[in-house]
Amino acid sequence: MRTAVLVHGCHGEAADWSKIMFGTKDIVGRKLLGRAPRGILVAVELQAELVIWGGVSTMKRCFGFVELWEGLSKEVRDIAKGIDHYFDAKSRTTKEEIENAAMYTRLRDIERLVLVSSPTHIVRCYQTALVHLWNRPGYEKLWKNLCAFQSDTCYEGATPNDVVVFEPWHRPDRPNLHLPEIGKALLTLPPGEAHRWIPEIEEVIARHGGKI
Numbered sequence: 001m002r003t004a005v006l007v008h009g010c011h012g013e014a015a016d017w018s019k020i021m022f023g024t025k026d027i028v029g030r031k032l033l034g035r036a037p038r039g040i041l042v043a044v045e046l047q048a049e050l051v052i053w054g055g056v057s058t059m060k061r062c063f064g065f066v067e068l069w070e071g072l073s074k075e076v077r078d079i080a081k082g083i084d085h086y087f088d089a090k091s092r093t094t095k096e097e098i099e100n101a102a103m104y105t106r107l108r109d110i111e112r113l114v115l116v117s118s119p120t121h122i123v124r125c126y127q128t129a130l131v132h133l134w135n136r137p138g139y140e141k142l143w144k145n146l147c148a149f150q151s152d153t154c155y156e157g158a159t160p161n162d163v164v165v166f167e168p169w170h171r172p173d174r175p176n177l178h179l180p181e182i183g184k185a186l187l188t189l190p191p192g193e194a195h196r197w198i199p200e201i202e203e204v205i206a207r208h209g210g211k212i
Contacts, residue, residue, distance in 0.1 A: 001145065002110045003048040006101040007039035008094065008117035008125055009055015015156040020118055022070070023153055032152035037072055039116040040080045042149050046114060050084045052104065054097035094121075098129045102142055112145035120154040120163055 010020050023034035033041065043051050069077050086104060091097040105113050115125045126148045133143040154160070166179040189197055202212055 001112050002108075003043075003046050003112040003114060004050040004052060004101070004105045004108070004110045005039050005043040005046070005048045005114045005116060006052045006054060006097065007035055008097055008115065008121065009053070009088075009091070010035065010118075011055075016153075019153050020151075020155065023151070031070070034153050035117055035151045037069070038149060038151040040069075040072060041076060042114060042116055043083055044076050044079045046112075048083060048114070050086060050105070050108065050110065051080075052086045052088060052101045054088050054091050054101070094125055095128055095132075098125070098132050102129070102132060102139060105142065106139060111141040112147070113142050115146075115148040116151065117148075118154050119150045119152075119160045120158045122148050122150045123163055123165060 010017055014020065019034065021034045021036050023032045023037060026032055039051060042048070072080075088097060088100050091100050101113060113129070115122065115129060117125045126146070129146055130143075133139050133146065136143070166183045168180055169176040169178070186201075205212060
C-alpha cells in the first residue's frame with residue numbers, strides 16, 4: 001500500500017522542544033524516541049514512500065540534526081535517506097498540517113496517511129484528520145486507511161493522563177452533560193482575559209463539589 005508519514009511539528013519556542021522532537025533517555029539510560037526519529041522508524045517499517053515534515057522551517061532544521069538519527073540503526077538510517085521527504089513550508093497549526101498533508105498525498109495518489117506525534121498530542125491529531133477527511137470526495141482511501149503512532153516523549157511535565165476527550169452523549173443510562181458543547185464553548189472565550197474567566201469557572205466547579 002502506498003504510504004506517507006506525517007511527522008507533526010512542534011512550536012519552536014515550546015519548552016523541551018528538543019526532547020519532544022528528538023527524544024531523550026530514561027532513568028536507566030534507555031533511548032526514548034521523539035517525534036522525528038519515531039516518524040523515520042515508522043516510515044521504514046511501513047515501507048513508506050514519503051515523509052512529510054510539518055511545522056514550517058523547524059522541520060527542515062530538524063532533519064539535519066544529528067540527534068534525529070541517534071537510536072536508529074545504520075540500516076534504518078540508510079533506508080530513510082532513500083525515502084522522499086517533503087517539508088511543509090506553509091502550515092502553522094495542526095489543522096493546517098493535516099489539510100496540506102492530505103492534499104499533497106492525494107495528488108501523489110497515496111492510499112495511506114500515517115500520523116506521528118507525541119502521546120499528549122496524537123489524539124487531537126487523529127481527531128483533526130477525521131474531521132477533515134469525513135465524507136470528503138476524493139479522499140476515501142485516506143479516510144479508510146488513516147492511522148497513527150505515538151512517540152515516547154510528551155510536553156514538559158505532561159503525560160497521556162493529562163489529555164481529556166469529550167465524546168458525544170450516547171448512553172441513555174447516564175445524563176447528557178453536553179460536555180463537547182461546553183468544551184467547544186470554552187475555546188471561544190478570549191484567551192487574553194483568561195485571568196478573569198478561569199477563576200469564575202473554578203468557583204462554579206468547587207461550589208458543586210468538583211475538583212481541579
